Structures are given as C-alpha cells and as structure tokens.
Amino acid sequence: MNVILKQAPATTASAKPATTIGVIFGATPGMPGMFNSNFDYQLVRGMLAGAYGEGGAFGELYSTARLIVDRDINSWAVEWGRTAERIEAIAEDCLSGGHVVSAREAFLRASLYWRTGLFYLESKDPRQLVMYHRHRSCFRQASALFDPPIEPVSIPYENGKTLPGYFMRASATGGRRPTLMILGGGDTTCEELYDFGGGAAAVRRGYNAFLWEGPGQVGAYALDSSLTYRPDWEVPTRYAVDYVLSRNDVDPKRLALSGHSMGGYFAPRAVAFEKRITAVIANSLTPECKPVLLAGMGLDPNAPYGDAAWDQIDLSEPMKKYMSTNLCQRLGVIEGSLPAYFDELGRYSLAGLEGKITCPLLNFAGEGEGPLMNGLGHAFFEKLTCPKTERLVRLVEGGEAHCQMNNPSLKHQIEFDWLDDVFK
Amino acid sequence: MNIIQKQAAVATAATKPTAATGAIFSNSPGMPRVFKSNFDYQVVRAMCTGAYGDGGAVGEIYATARQIVDGDLEGWTLAWRDTAERVERIAHDCQSGGHIVSAREAFLRASTYWKTGQFYLESKDPRQLEMYQRHRACFAQAAALFDPPIEPISIPYENGKTLPGYFMRASATGSPRPTVMIIGGGDTTCEELYYWGGGAAAVRRGYNAFLWEGPGQVGAYSLDSTLTYRPDWEVPTRYAVDYVLSRKDVDPERLALSGHSFGGYFAPRAAAYEKRIKAVIANSLLPECKPILMAMVKLDPNEPYGKDLESKLDLSEPLNKLFVTDFKDRCGMSGQSLAAFCDNLGGYSLAGLEGKITCPLLYIISEGEGPLVTSEGHKFYAKLTCPKTERVIRFVDGGEIHCNLNNPSLKHQIEFDWLDDVFKKNK
Numbered sequence: 001m002n003v004i005l006k007q008a009p010a011t012t013a014s015a016k017p018a019t020t021i022g023v024i025f026g027a028t029p030g031m032p033g034m035f036n037s038n039f040d041y042q043l044v045r046g047m048l049a050g051a052y053g054e055g056g057a058f059g060e061l062y063s064t065a066r067l068i069v070d071r072d073i074n075s076w077a078v079e080w081g082r083t084a085e086r087i088e089a090i091a092e093d094c095l096s097g098g099h100v101v102s103a104r105e106a107f108l109r110a111s112l113y114w115r116t117g118l119f120y121l122e123s124k125d126p127r128q129l130v131m132y133h134r135h136r137s138c139f140r141q142a143s144a145l146f147d148p149p150i151e152p153v154s155i156p157y158e159n160g161k162t163l164p165g166y167f168m169r170a171s172a173t174g175g176r177r178p179t180l181m182i183l184g185g186g187d188t189t190c191e192e193l194y195d196f197g198g199g200a201a202a203v204r205r206g207y208n209a210f211l212w213e214g215p216g217q218v219g220a221y222a223l224d225s226s227l228t229y230r231p232d233w234e235v236p237t238r239y240a241v242d243y244v245l246s247r248n249d250v251d252p253k254r255l256a257l258s259g260h261s262m263g264g265y266f267a268p269r270a271v272a273f274e275k276r277i278t279a280v281i282a283n284s285l286t287p288e289c290k291p292v293l294l295a296g297m298g299l300d301p302n303a304p305y306g307d308a309a310w311d312q313i314d315l316s317e318p319m320k321k322y323m324s325t326n327l328c329q330r331l332g333v334i335e336g337s338l339p340a341y342f343d344e345l346g347r348y349s350l351a352g353l354e355g356k357i358t359c360p361l362l363n364f365a366g367e368g369e370g371p372l373m374n375g376l377g378h379a380f381f382e383k384l385t386c387p388k389t390e391r392l393v394r395l396v397e398g399g400e401a402h403c404q405m406n407n408p409s410l411k412h413q414i415e416f417d418w419l420d421d422v423f424k
Numbered sequence: 425m426n427i428i429q430k431q432a433a434v435a436t437a438a439t440k441p442t443a444a445t446g447a448i449f450s451n452s453p454g455m456p457r458v459f460k461s462n463f464d465y466q467v468v469r470a471m472c473t474g475a476y477g478d479g480g481a482v483g484e485i486y487a488t489a490r491q492i493v494d495g496d497l498e499g500w501t502l503a504w505r506d507t508a509e510r511v512e513r514i515a516h517d518c519q520s521g522g523h524i525v526s527a528r529e530a531f532l533r534a535s536t537y538w539k540t541g542q543f544y545l546e547s548k549d550p551r552q553l554e555m556y557q558r559h560r561a562c563f564a565q566a567a568a569l570f571d572p573p574i575e576p577i578s579i580p581y582e583n584g585k586t587l588p589g590y591f592m593r594a595s596a597t598g599s600p601r602p603t604v605m606i607i608g609g610g611d612t613t614c615e616e617l618y619y620w621g622g623g624a625a626a627v628r629r630g631y632n633a634f635l636w637e638g639p640g641q642v643g644a645y646s647l648d649s650t651l652t653y654r655p656d657w658e659v660p661t662r663y664a665v666d667y668v669l670s671r672k673d674v675d676p677e678r679l680a681l682s683g684h685s686f687g688g689y690f691a692p693r694a695a696a697y698e699k700r701i702k703a704v705i706a707n708s709l710l711p712e713c714k715p716i717l718m719a720m721v722k723l724d725p726n727e728p729y730g731k732d733l734e735s736k737l738d739l740s741e742p743l744n745k746l747f748v749t750d751f752k753d754r755c756g757m758s759g760q761s762l763a764a765f766c767d768n769l770g771g772y773s774l775a776g777l778e779g780k781i782t783c784p785l786l787y788i789i790s791e792g793e794g795p796l797v798t799s800e801g802h803k804f805y806a807k808l809t810c811p812k813t814e815r816v817i818r819f820v821d822g823g824e825i826h827c828n829l830n831n832p833s834l835k836h837q838i839e840f841d842w843l844d845d846v847f848k849k850n851k
Contacts, residue, residue, distance in 0.1 A: 028487075029486060029487045029490040029491075030482075030483030030484070030486045030487040031483070031486060032456065032482075032486065033458075033486075044482065044483075047480065047482055048479050048480065049833075050475070050831075050832075050833035051474075051475035051478075051479045051480040052475075052477065052478070052479055053476065053477055053624070053628060054475070054476070054624075054625060054628075054832060054833040054836060055472045055475045055476055055619055055620060055624070055625070055832030055833060055836070056471065056472060056475035056480050056831075056832065056833065057822065057823070057830075057831045057832070057833040057834060058454075058456075058468075058471055058482070058822075058830055058831070059454030059455075059468075059821075059822035059823050059824065059825065059828075059829075059830025059831040059834075060454070060821070060822030060823070060830075060831055060833075060834070061822065062453060062454045062455060062456060062822060062830065063452075063453040063454040063819060063820065063821075063822035063824075064822065066453045083822075086820075090834075090837065094837060094841060097841060097844075097845070098844070099837070099840070099841040099844055101628050101629045101840070102629075102836075102837040102840060102841050105833055105837065106833075106837060109833060195479060196479065200477075200478075200479070201478055201479070204477060204478070204525050205525045205526075395487065396487060397483075397484065397487070397510075398481065398482075398483035398484035398485065398486060398487035398488065398507075399481070399483050399484065400483065400487075401483060404483075405483075406481075406482050406483025406484075406486070407474075407480075407481045407482070407483040407484055408474075408478060408479030408480065408481070409474035409478040409479060409480060409481040409484075409529055409530075409533060410481060410484070410514075412478055412479070412526075413478075413514065413518060413523070413526040413529065413530060416523070416525070416526060417518060417521060417523040417526050420521075420522070420523055421521070
C-alpha cells in the first residue's frame with residue numbers, strides 16, 4: 001500500500017505551462033482564466049452546478065461571470081444572486097408542474113449559485129445569512145426529490161447544540177454499506193459536498209455518503225455563531241461517528257473520512273484519535289495551517305508577523321479579504337490583529353501525530369496548489385508509518401486546482417478506486 | 425398548447441448582448457472564449473461530457489484547449505488525441521481493477537475527446553476513421569457497464585444496409601415507457617447523443633431513449649460511405665420507427681422524435697410523413713437549409729453565385745473548411761463544385777409541409793444562433809397548424825448557443841417537461 005499512484009506523464013513542451021502557481025490557488029492552464037483574482041476559482045466551483053447528472057450549465061456560469069467586475073465583491077454577490085433567483089424560479093415552476101427530476105436539478109443549481117454569491121460576503125453583511133438560507137433551503141428541496149431521499153441530519157453535539165449534515169443512502173434496500181464521511185474546509189457548507197465533495201459520486205458507486213460540518217464551518221457557524229473552529233477535531237468527529245454508527249445501513253468496518261482544503265488538517269487529526277474510522281483521505285494533507293495561510297495572505301511564512309504586516313496584504317484580492325474577515329470570525333478571533341490570528345492558526349498543527357495515524361491514508365494534492373503546500377504535505381506524508389498512498393495531480397491532467405475542483409471526474413475516480421482497494 | 429413559453433427576463437444593459445452574432449455560431453457571453461474560431465464551440469461540446477454523473481472535467485478541457493493555437497487543425501487533432509489516449513488508459517486501468525463506475529465514466533470522457541479530436545479532419549485523412557472507431561469503441565465499452573446496459577443497435581435499412589444506434593432503457597422491468605428518438609445533425613454521431621442529445625436525461629426521467637443516425641451522419645457514413653444524406657428523411661425514420669416499435673418496452677402512444685442542428689430539418693420533415701411519431705422537437709427549426717448553411721460559412725445567401733464560389737470562402741475558419749470537405753462528402757457531393765453543393769442543399773426544404781405536420785411540435789431557438797436562423801424558423805413556425813410551442817433561449821439564460829450545448833440542464837428541463845405535458849393525454 002505504501003505507494004505513489006501512477007502519475008500522468010509530465011507536461012509536454014507544447015503544453016505551455018506559462019502559469020502562475022500560487023499558494024493554494026494558482027492561475028493554471030486548467031482554469032477558465034476569466035478573472036485574475038480568486039473569482040476564477042470560485043467560478044470553477046460554481047461550474048459544478050448541474051454537472052451531477054445533467055450535463056452542466058456552464059453557459060449560465062459564463063454569462064453570469066461576464067457581468068461581474070473582477071475583484072468587485074458586491075457585483076459578484078449581486079449577479080450570482082440574480083442568476084440564483086432565476087433558476088430557483090425555474091425549480092419552483094417545474095415542481096408545481098410535476099416535473100420532479102427537472103425540479104430537483106434546478107434546485108441543485110440554484111443552491112450552488114446562492115452559495116457562490118454569498119462566498120465573499122462578511123458575516124456582518126446581512127445578505128450573507130439570507131443567501132446562506134436560500135442555499136440551504138434549495139438544497140433541502142432538492143434532497144427530498146431524490147430516490148431514496150437525501151436525509152437532513154442534526155448531529156447531536158456538545159451542550160445540547162447540533163451540527164448540520166446529510167445522509168445519502170447508497171440504496172433503499174438497507175444492507176450495510178461502506179460509508180464515506182465527507183468534510184469540507186475553511187469555506188464550505190455540507191450542502192456543496194454533494195457535488196465536489198463526492199456525495200453523488202459515492203452513491204453511484206454503492207457507498208453511503210455522510211456530508212457534514214464541524215464547528216466553524218460555514219453552515220455550522222451561520223446557524224450558531226458560538227460554533228467556531230477548534231483544533232481538536234477528534235471531538236466533533238466523535239459525535240459524527242456516533243451518529244453514523246447508530247445507523248443499521250452502515251458497515252462499521254468500512255468507514256472512511258475525507259477532508260478537503262483545511263479538512264486536510266481536520267481529517268488526519270481526527271483519525272489520529274478516532275479509531276473507528278478505518279481509512280482517511282486528505283485533500284491535500286495540511287500538517288501546518290499557519291504557514292499556508294500566511295503565504296495565502298501574501299506574507300513570508302518564515303518571517304515574524306506583527307500588525308505592521310497589514311501593509312503587505314493586498315486586501316483588494318477577494319480571497320485575502322475573505323481570510324482576514326470571514327474566516328477570522330469563524331476561527332473565533334477578533335478581527336484586526338494579525339498576531340492573534342496567526343497564533344491561533346499555529347494551534348492547527350499535526351506535528352507529533354505522525355505515528356498516531358494508523359489507518360490507511362491517501363494524500364491527494366494538486367500541482368496548482370503550489371510548492372509550499374505540496375512540500376509541506378509531502379514532508380509529513382514521508383514521516384507517516386501507516387499504509388499510505390500519495391497522488392499529485394499535475395497540470396497536464398487538468399485537475400491541478402485545489403481540491404481538483406476543475407476535474408471532479410478524475411478526483412472521484414482516484415478516491416473511490418483507492419477506497420475500493422483499501423476496503424477489499 | 426399553442427403558446428410561447430415563458431421567457432427569461434430580458435438581458436439587462438450590463439449583459440452586453442452586443443456579442444458578435446453570426447449565423448448558427450457566435451461569440452456570445454455564455455461561451456468560454458478560449459478561441460475566436462469555431463474551436464470555441466467544439467470546446468463547449470466537449471465540456472458537457474464528464475458532467476453526466478460525475479461533475480465534469482472542465483480542467484481537462486481547458487488544459488487541452490490551452491495547448492492549441494486557434495485555427496491550427498493539426499494542433500487541435502494532436503492535443504485532443506493525447507488527452508483521449510490518457511483518459512482511455514485510465515478507463516482501462518479502472519476496468520481491470522474492477523472499478524466499474526470509474527471505468528464507465530472515463531470511457532465516456534475518452535469517447536468524447538476522440539470525437540472532439542477528429543472533428544475537423546477530412547474524410548480522406550486516415551486518422552478520421554481511426555479516431556471515429558476509438559470514439560465508438562470507448563462508448564461501446566461504457567455502454568456495457570451501465571445498468572441496465574445501453575444496447576448497441578444495427579437498424580435494418582435499405583438494400584441490406586444498416587444504420588447505427590443505441591437503445592437506452594428507462595428501466596430493466598420491461599414495461600412500456602414513453603420513448604424519445606434522438607438524432608443529431610450535420611456533424612454528429614449517435615454516441616454523443618447520450619450527452620447533450622438527451623439520452624442520459626431521458627432515462628433519469630423514466631423515458632427510453634433511442635440514439636440513432638440516418639444516412640450521411642458522421643457514424644453512418646464512416647461505417648459505410650455509400651450512405652450519404654438524403655432530403656426524404658421520412659425513409660430512414662420509417663426504418664428506425666419500425667425497429668423501435670418492435671420492442672415491447674416502448675409505448676407506441678408516447679413516441680417522440682427530437683432533432684438537433686441539421687436535424688431541425690430532418691425531424692419536422694420526418695414527422696410530416698411518419699405518423700407513428702406523436703411529438704416532435706426541432707432544435708432549432710431549419711425550414712430552408714441552403715440559405716442558412718451558406719450564411720453559416722459567411723456566404724451571402726441572397727447574392728446570385730456563379731461557378732467560382734470557392735474563392736469567396738474563408739478557409740482559415742475551421743468550420744468553413746469542414747463544410748467544403750467532410751460535410752460535402754457526406755452530402756454525396758464529393759468532387760463537385762461549391763456552387764453545385766449549394767444547389768444540392770436547396771433540396772433540403774420544408775416548404776409546403778406546414779400543414780402536414782400534425783403532431784405537437786416544440787421549437788427551441790437560441791438567441792446566439794443569430795437573426796437569420798431565428799426569423800426563418802419563426803416564420804415557418806407561425807405557419808404551422810399543429811399544436812405548437814416556441815421557446816427562445818436568450819443570452820441571459822446562458823443556454824443561448826446552437827443546440828444549447830452550454831446549458832444541457834436547461835435544454836433537457838425544457839424538452840422533457842414539454843414532453844411530460846404533451847404525453848399526459850396519451851397515457
């Protein structure tokens with residue numbers, strides 16, 4: 001098992017990788033190239049709308065994107081909101097006309113457009129919560145129209161609180177199935193894990209999927225702002241596993257956890273302690289969140305960070321603004337202090353856990369995430385003693401973006417084929 | 425039924441619908457704009473592919489497209505071939521590892537990339553046939569991995585010949601279901617109708633789909649080059665309907681025919697004579713193929729042309745070159761002048777059939793197809809006496825391109841919701 005999966009051949013000379021590989025997000029050849037800012041990545045993320053079954057609707061995406069001024073967060077929110085409204089109206093019409101499949105698919109698209117639109121808004125902007133609720137309610141309306149329906153779940157959590165999730169059954173027959181618990185990262189909701197997270201892909205392959213959020217993630221925090229991120233992710237994971245294993249359609253011997261983005265910290269952290277999980281996917285492995293976020297803000301990950309460093313942060317880049325406002329709030333850190341922010345992120349570290357991760361692990365990275373992330377992940381991977389597999393998706397494969405957002409077909413093929421083999 | 429469906433809100437001022445609007449193909453806001461030539465449309469066509477089930481692989485498409493110099497047909501062929509080879513290898517690896525769903529999805533993607541790569545090749549280029557066969561073989565391998573499997577069909581046709589097709593069952597139970605017969609147009613294979621043609625969308629909605637080709641279409645001609653296009657499309661349609669109605673899992677009262685592109689001529693033509701078809705979709709309506717196809721290649725359809733029409737054609741546009749090579753061959757006009765070819769296209773006309781089309785008809789027209797196609801189609805539509813529905817897809821809908829290839833979700837929602845309503849009373 002201790003293997004590096006076969007890589008695609010390196011890019012040919014004609015492939016012109018004249019490309020900016022940044023930290024986490026790069027302007028690589030597999031991207032639309034419509035925006036210079038992080039808008040391009042969020043556009044690709046939106047392009048999954050409609051793509052789980054019905055061929056996609058990227059014309060809807062392109063034509064919306066062409067109305068948006070690069071880096072203008074307000075125009076981003078307004079235009080996606082407009083498209084979301086239009087598609088939600090289609091969904092309602094289809095539903096009232098009895099066209100169930102069309103309704104379901106339009107609700108799914110509308111849900112993702114609401115999500116795309118709210119992305120960069122700050123928590124204090126009232127539109128953020130309104131759009132989140134539209135996102136959630138469209139998804140819920142779609143989920144009721146699946147066969148078997150996707151089940152909304154409230155996971156019992158500490159102090160009488162709950163965490164949001166959805167259970168997708170592989171089949172209605174009820175035999176025990178292998179199950180993948182799917183987590184996002186620093187900017188995700190459990191609803192969108194249906195798409196890029198692998199929910200739909202799981203069910204097609206006979207796996208149950210449990211889409212869920214821990215504290216601090218976008219939906220959990222939107223529903224209860226006392227739920228901020230915590231480094232000891234094994235705690236929320238314990239509650240999630242308790243729920244999943246309470247079901248009689250889950251095979252406890254074949255229970256995997258997959259984490260995306262910041263979930264590349266959460267998932268390995270959780271399995272170091274939560275031994276009921278029998279396989280883990282880190283996409284990609286993030287052993288230290290602090291240097292990655294420092295570099296993501298355009299700062300030197302090795303230099304000291306005082307508040308003087310604010311001058312070096314280009315807040316006109318929407319993702320940097322997002323990291324310093326919205327993400328900061330969900331970490332439970334008061335905005336405005338870089339030392340407080342990065343000190344807090346320093347607690348999100350896997351150092352010392354190398355030997356405690358014992359189940360099989362897949363480290364899944366994209367070349368477009370850049371050498372810093374690729375390097376940190378690989379260095380940690382090298383120290384692991386569990387059965388392990390590493391797969392770097394290269395530029396030429398067109399799945400090089402963070403979390404393979406631009407090639408879920410390839411992502412899910414790699415993930416589930418690996419799980420099939422692990423669970424044999 | 426005689427209605428114009430509710431339209432999306434008109435584009436706001438900011439939508440800039442000033443996008444160059446040509447005939448059939450244009451550079452509208454819902455396009456990727458990686459290329460200025462027809463390459464851009466073919467990129468979109470490939471983008472539909474992985475999206476039937478597994479979220480798509482837009483990165484694979486962008487990464488391939490970015491290796492290609494606009495207008496360079498050789499570069500186009502080679503870049504897509506490399507990607508097709510790579511993805512086909514993934515499919516084989518998945519299959520030998522027992523990962524059936526992953527294998528099926530990779531075969532589907534590879535199949536499309538083979539088709540995309542061979543698109544602009546001339547019939548005389550040996551790679552054209554070879555890449556077509558790879559396209560077909562990948563699809564056939566995927567087809568066997570569906571549950572129930574997609575069935576490859578040879579439709580008995582004239583003189584012992586056959587036409588290619590696939591039957592997709594809505595369910596394995598065998599009870600009679602509504603069925604949509606799907607055809608492409610001037611540059612399509614029956615395999616790719618699985619995606620944007622509506623095959624997958626049909627099955628998800630409880631319809632059987634029959635993906636098929638008539639003579640002259642890309643697969644039929646590749647398999648037998650005596651099979652060239654013919655205007656009397658009711659003849660091949662009769663054979664196709666004979667096959668479909670020979671099946672016990674088809675409800676004969678709910679049998680539809682949907683035609684795309686050049687199929688916007690074929691489908692209404694067939695329905696005028698073949699009364700076993702109970703509903704027809706024209707996407708879009710092509711009542712006169714000659715002026716529209718001439719305008720498509722930037723020839724003025726109103727200008728009288730002499731013998732030397734060749735010199736007026738800009739062959740640096742890949743689509744124009746395809747028009748006078750591969751497409752002309754498939755029209756049975758190989759070796760003939762462009763003027764003779766245009767005369768031949770004059771035979772593809774729906775004039776006089778307005779009153780003979782009696783089943784309900786849905787006309788889908790896209791703003792990006794340009795004013796000529798829009799007005800010609802609408803004029804014919806206005807004369808129809810059958811129950812009829814017209815749906816214009818605007819720029820703001822993001823499905824504004826020819827056959828709505830940039831928004832199959834919207835396309836299939838419109839088509840199947842309409843069929844649901846039409847067939848309610850045939851139950």
